[in-house]
Amino acid sequence: MNLSALAGNASLKGQLERQTARRGLSHAYIISGPPLSGKRTLAGLLAAALVCSGAPEQAPCLSCPGCRKAMAGIHPDIITLAPEGREITVAQVRALRADAYIRPNEAGRKVYIIQQAQSMNQSAQNAMLKLLEEGPAYAAFLFLTDNAAALLPTVRSRCESLALSPVTAEEAMTYLAGRFPQLPGPQLQAAALACQGRLGLAVEQLEGGQEDSPVADTAAALLDCLSAGEEAALLERCVSLEKWEREQVCLLLDTLIDLLGDALLLCTGAAPHQTHPVCRAAAERAAKACSRHTLLGHIAHLERLRDACGYNIGAGHLAGWLCAGLFS
Ligand SMILES: [Zn+2]
The missing domain is CATH 1.20.272 (Zinc Finger, Delta Prime; domain 3)
Incomplete structure (x- = not known):
């Protein structure tokens, strides 16, 4: 696996390397971690890896057409689901299920990214459970949450768990220096320290320029x-x-x-x-x-x-x- 775009999280990367070397990518993951800790970055890389046409051990290669579309957010076989209002409803999950039975357009897999998965209410989770158990083999599901405990045990037991950790200040600094080469060192250092391991917060602050x-x-x-x-x-x-x-x-x-x-x-x-x-x-x-x-x-x-x-x-x-x- 090529997870170099994700900062820090060495043990999680090791876990994924070992699992995928043995049996390839799983069809369902719960990606958990505090806000702005890299859940969307990891989900984006896994989704790209699932639709990548390069060698599996190098996936996501980030250069094949599948990877490029995935990273640009325009791959037709990567579908994102987010709460409508406060909840992800059973109607949304049923619509997703109907979509899952339509074969992929371009890739070998179809990937569903479920944001704020803890906001699926109980009936939505039960509908999702059926899909996890009986859905087509090409469908893959990435559940993003800052509280995996709010998911039903039956849902959790059918997914691999990937827990993101806060990055160290050094890891944050290395990442920020690569992403913002034009910014002065002290500004990057200050952002790396102030974000307390939540790299997304540092990126948000630095992207806002002076604001x-x-x-x-x-x-x-x-x-x-x-x-x-x-x-x-x-x-x-x-x-x-x-x-x-x-x-x-x-x-x-x-x-x-x-x-x-x-x-x-x-x-x-x-x-x-x-x-x-x-x-x-x-x-x-x-x-x-x-x-x-x-x-x-x-x-x-x-x-x-x-x-x-x-x-x-x-x-x-x-x-x-x-x-x-x-x-x-
Ligand atoms: Zn690729």
Whole structure:
């Protein structure tokens, strides 16, 4: 397998190498990991490998017509399914099943990428289970999720599990230097450290050029509302989160927990982890304005919310709970 485009994750790559050398690619994988940890990158590489016409041990070769179309997102035999609203419904899975019985257009396989797979409701999962058990041999399924535990055990048992891990700062730096050769080293270094292993976050920030990522900016703004005791401003910020994707809200909660942790470190005179200038300044203000007890209380509340985030909860609910808990 050629998984060099995926940063870090050496043990996962080793696992895939060994499995595919023995028995080729499986017909169903659960790809799990926190938001922006590389789930879509890995799914893209596996999908390309499944439609690649090159030698299996080199797949995805990234140069055959199948790979090129796959990487450009225009391969007719790679189909992506995402929640309509909050859920993936049984109607969506039935439509997918009908499609799966139509033979592939160009490749030997047909690949279905199911995003936010934890949002399949129970009947959707049962319909999917039938497809996994009885579907055509050419069909392959890649389930992406940040909470594999929300999938039925019967679904899980029919899939190989691929769990992504956060990358180290060195791995992030190597990847970012290759992807953004035009950017100065210190800027890449700062992004590699600040992303805390979630490489997608660093890419999002660097691709935005001078603009900061909405997640970092919003986390800093929320923390400032807390430090200043501005309940109305916090409420307004939280309301605007209802339009966000659930994964982005989860990432925001992670970032806010990191920032509060930094404020605690600053309270004890230790150096904070965050290097992002806006976030660092917000952590410094919080350290001055809030007691350690208050900071710990906020962290506990956010961690409870972060756990709930792994389930199929809408951004609107999360935003409401966030605001209610922080000023209770
Ligand atoms: Zn290829």
